[in-house]
Amino acid sequence: MSVALSKPKSSRGLLWLIVGGVVVVLIVVVGIGVRASESRDLKTWTDAQALPSVTLIKPVVIAQGPVLNLPGRMEAYSRASIFARVNGYLKSWNVDIGTRVKAGQVLAEIDTPELDQQLLQARATLASTQADANLAQTTAKRWQAMLSTDSVSRQDVDERTGDLTAKQAKVAAAKANVDQLVATKGFQRLVAPFAGVVTARSTDVGALISAGGTAGKELFAVADVSRLRVYVQVPQTFSPQIREGTTARLSVPEYRGETFTGKVIATADAVNAASGSTLVQLLVDNPGGRLLPGGYTSVQFDLPVQADVVRVPSSALVFDDKGMRVATLDAQDHVRFKTVSIARDFGDSVEIASGLQAADRVIDTPPDGLADDDAVQLAAAPVEIKPHG
Structure with missing residues (x-):
């Protein structure tokens, strides 16, 4: 009996031993697999972290093309300084600054007493020379008639004919002198050369007027402000993109939020060595006279897309x-x-x-x-x- 009971105990012990061994092996295998997976994950993470x-x-x-914003200055389309061409005293003036005038309108009149006396003397001289010429002409005809009768010599006739020619030349010179003084007399009235607005008056009644005034001493200044010229210095980089016919938007400080349209009418086609820019001229209509010549303006060009x-x-x-x-x-x-x-x-x-x-x-x-x-x-x-x- 004792021998029979010991065999089952030995079989169960062996079985548990085998099961335990299998469990240990499984634990080892699982542990090795986990370690290998973690190692692979660590390597992958390390490699990933190594890449920037x-x-x-x-x-x-x-x-849309860029917008080029540049400063510019506005000038009158035409401006003329009115100087005196005769000496005298200002007799009267008819317009003041801000007055709109028409072409040929009288701005002022100069009293010219010295010129008037010169004109009287010149006309008297002309009358005297004409009288001498008439007498010389009568004399020459008479001597020419006497030549046919051999009463006088050819030399005497030629002398009378020469005298007539000289007298006629003096008449022409005297007449030219009178015409010159008459033309000069016409300058006693200062007139507007074109329609525009009077922008300056620097004289008054009774002022001494001297002919041939220098710049800055003009008596009046008249400007045509129906259109304005706008001058802009364009950097050399953008000068090929801004040619005649290019339009631009203009804005001025006195009219915030409002723009005016201008068009390029001329370019200098040369680069200023000092500034590295090209001078561009635009034309902008100014029917109401809202834009003022000499003022500052901001000019915006819409450049083409590159x-x-x-x-x-x-x-x-x-x-x-x-x-x-x-x-x-x-x-x-x-x-x-x-x-x-x-x-x-x-x-x-x-x-x-x-x-x-x-x-x-x-x-x-x-x-x-x-x-x-x-x-x-x-x-x-x-x-x-x-x-x-």
Whole structure:
């Protein structure tokens, strides 16, 4: 009996031993698998952390051309300084500053006593020479008649004929002198050379008038302000885009929120060496006289859209010994640096004139040490920047 009972106990012990061994083996296998998985995860995480993390941006395609804002000055379409052509005293004036005048309208009249006396003397001289010429003509005819009867010599007749010619020349000279003084007398009336407005009056009744005044001493100034000329200095970079016929918007401080339309009528076609700009002349209608000649104006040109120009943030630019570059990603997420040129700098963003396409994936704020063919990981979806306001 004792032998029979000991065998089952030995079988159960062996069974538990086997089960325990299997459990131990399973625990070891599971532990090794967990360790291997954790090792793989750690390696993957470590490899991922080793790649630089970058943020992509989408370049903005420029749909509307830039606006060029420049200061300008307005001048009257025509301006004339009225000077005296005769000496005398101002007898009267008929217009003051701000008066609108027509072409040929009398502005003032000068009293010319000295010129009047000269004209009287010249006319008297003309009358005297005409009398002498008439007498010489009668004498010459008589001597010519006597020549046919051989009463006088040919020499005497020629002398009388020569005297007539000399007397007639004196008449012509005296008449020319009278005509000159009459023409000068006509300048005693100062008239407007064209329709416009009187912008200056620097004389008064009784003032001594001297002929041939110098600049700045004019008696009156008349300006045609129905149209104004606007002069603008355009930087050399933009001068090829602003030609005759280009329109512009003008604004002045006295009419805030209101704009006027001007058109380019002439360009200097030369660059000022001192300022690096080209002088451009515009014409703006001024029917109501609201715009004042000599005033300041802000001129805005709508420039045409430049082909292949895109805009990116300034933070995307990399400047090193290889020049101005932008970091992009290719289809395999490898870095590709591209050399670019800047068209315009807005501070927070720049317009790229060449070297970059709208479809390129641009890296914003590239990490230091980034080089061509480097692999990177994306931190977020590409961001599209807003156009510059």
